[in-house]
Amino acid sequence: PNGLHIERVRVPLGVVGIIYESRPNVTADAGALCLKAGNAAVLRGGSEASRSNKAIHDALVEGILASNLPEASIQLVPVTDRGAVGEMLKGLGGNLDVIVPRGGKSLVARVQEEARVPVFAHLEGVCHVYVDGEADLDMARNIVLNAKLRRTGICGAAETLLVDEACAATHLQPLVAALIAEGCEVRGDEAAQKADPKVKPASEEDWYTEYLDAIIAVRVVKGIGGAIAHIAQYGSNHTDCIVTGNQKTADRFFAEVDSAILLHNASTQFADGGEFGMGAEIGIATGKFHARGPVGVEQLTSFKYLVRGSGQVRP
Structure with missing residues (x-):
């Protein structure tokens, strides 16, 4: 100019x-x-x-x-x-x-x-996986297990699983059962407790907790809006994931969740400079x-x- x-x-x-x-x-x-x-x-x-x-x-x-x-x-x-x-x-x-x-x-x-x-710096990695009503169950299961259990002690490990009420009838029990079968302790809301008797009641503190261990909190939410609201209240702006087959829903998640790293249909354990092609971090x-x-x-x-x-x- x-x-x-x-x-x-x-x-x-x-x-x-x-x-x-x-x-x-x-x-x-x-x-x-x-x-x-x-x-x-x-x-x-x-x-x-x-x-x-x-x-x-x-x-x-x-x-x-x-x-x-x-x-x-x-x-x-x-x-x-x-x-x-x-x-x-x-x-x-x-x-x-x-x-x-x-x-x-x-x-x-x-x-x-x-x-x-x-x-x-980041203070905590309270990372979420949100399984949307239009998520493929097999994909969701693989992502949730990897995000939580591949390495439980890293900041990109998932600490909370949110399941859309629209698919809770078909997705909640298999996801919870898969986590428990792999040795993960599940602390959940009323719906999660009904899905499996091994689920322990979640306290308010659990939604804020970075476990860095084989423990996960599980809650059923009302659609994408409920997931975004939960993450805004309890998240740490680190890394959050949505599993869905609906691109518009994923776009809304990306636009409205204020975290440093957001993923669509991929494990939160990719939250790493090396995995992003940046080399060391x-x-x-x-x-x-x-x-x-x-x-x-x-x-x-x-x-x-x-x-x-x-x-x-x-x-």
Whole structure:
């Protein structure tokens, strides 16, 4: 416009602080991802893996120096006390541009509450599978079992199954029975309890719970509207799935459910940067700005506008 050439280019975020617990693999993953995106990384791991973290960091520094990159590109905080976390949350005197927490709910909650710089994180993965009235039963069964039980301890594991009242007579009992047969504890509403005597009564707390175990909450809802309302009230904006043969219903689910990742006729366990073709990821973000969903190399960058003119002034 106006004879100007406008270009948007990607730029590094700057310095990324990673706060994590006893996961030494994060030292390698986070350090490499940040460096690949052009950022510097400040890593603060937990005391349980301090020696492993140091050994991995030493290897990273060796590679950095061999590539003629600044040794300080990836730094490991040499202490593991909580005071170090507090200083990082303050931004290290303006030297941190973003923080990524990797760990349990208490760590992530503290980071989100106290950080004075932007945070890429999700607090919980209360993920839902909604089986619509026009869902194929065999497909629904396969998706539900995989979404819940393939790996129960990951953030993309399904924690709640919602079944449309329109298909409850044909789909609810087989789905519940399949879960129980695979060793999954089912906690359900009145309809789910009637479907199988092994179903335990669900409490209000169950609808909010990220079990990270072979436990699932089951409820019958009134159509797509009921499913959307339930997810809006109890969900965590992480990952939610609809199983249906009706494309218009799936489109409405995609338009009205406010989660970082939405799936149609696919397991919630695909909620992963590697599965999306993004390569490695540093985590999942459920915030509203910048990075949302898997945070990989591209998400660890921002952008700026380059405007080239030939003397233009604005009237």
